Amino acid sequence: MDLNLSGRTALVTGASRGIGYAVARLLAAEGCNVHLASRSAADLDAARKKILAESKVNVTNHAVDLGVTENASKLAKELADVDILVNNAGAIPQGTITGMSDKQVRDGWELKLFGYINVTREIYARMCEKRRGVIVNIIGNAGHRPSAGYIAGAIANAGLMAMTKALGAESPDHGVRVVGVNPVGTETERAAVRLRERATKELKDPERWRELVKNNPFGRMTTSEEIANMVVFLASDRASYMSGQVVIVDGGSSYRK
Numbered sequence: 001m002d003l004n005l006s007g008r009t010a011l012v013t014g015a016s017r018g019i020g021y022a023v024a025r026l027l028a029a030e031g032c033n034v035h036l037a038s039r040s041a042a043d044l045d046a047a048r049k050k051i052l053a054e055s056k057v058n059v060t061n062h063a064v065d066l067g068v069t070e071n072a073s074k075l076a077k078e079l080a081d082v083d084i085l086v087n088n089a090g091a092i093p094q095g096t097i098t099g100m101s102d103k104q105v106r107d108g109w110e111l112k113l114f115g116y117i118n119v120t121r122e123i124y125a126r127m128c129e130k131r132r133g134v135i136v137n138i139i140g141n142a143g144h145r146p147s148a149g150y151i152a153g154a155i156a157n158a159g160l161m162a163m164t165k166a167l168g169a170e171s172p173d174h175g176v177r178v179v180g181v182n183p184v185g186t187e188t189e190r191a192a193v194r195l196r197e198r199a200t201k202e203l204k205d206p207e208r209w210r211e212l213v214k215n216n217p218f219g220r221m222t223t224s225e226e227i228a229n230m231v232v233f234l235a236s237d238r239a240s241y242m243s244g245q246v247v248i249v250d251g252g253s254s255y256r257k
Helices: 018-029 041-054 069-078 102-130 151-174 189-203 206-213 224-235
Strands: 009-013 033-038 059-063 084-087 134-138 177-183 246-249
Touching (some): 084 102, 102 134, 151 246
Parallel strands (some): 009 033, 009 084, 033 059, 134 177
């Protein structure tokens, strides 16, 4: 299916690894020029080389900490004319409300919550002026299935869901679409590290970590590529009447006992 994305330009945050990289790679495969943003210049360089080896598009790196308000606003102003924004950068640590300090909570929110807000603010305004554009927020399962053990992430994700729905309800008046994706636990490098640590403790063998997810739908975690497929579809004209919605990609786990 041709998604009619050839020649467009996208900014993907958190694009050097995992879901962000998978999204950038697929956008490039569809003919999109991509701006990759992440904190690690080395990881961005590696991602850029891999994308360029597969797709003949323009790929530009931006090594920047979007958890710093000034950085997020500056990058968004520089790239305000992009056709597609994919907000993805952020990692909020696990922890209960009694087990996390104020600093831990706020530090977790700076990149995931306020980073999304600050980048969106500038680019959304420009998209409304141009009367075209799509914003896709990659949020997370804890937004609709909150857990006390991941309290900071649950609160931030719920807030980003609310932002997506509120802007996505207004944005069609300006020719713009705003949508979100809530992935369940995804098989990324970071997730594998955590699961290997857990498998070491519980199963005495880090390489048995896949046994810990055998009760997931389909007996496995979702993949970055599966999330990217949904994100890129939503960013395309094939989803031209989608706005204000947050699509849950969890293999049906929300309704499993």
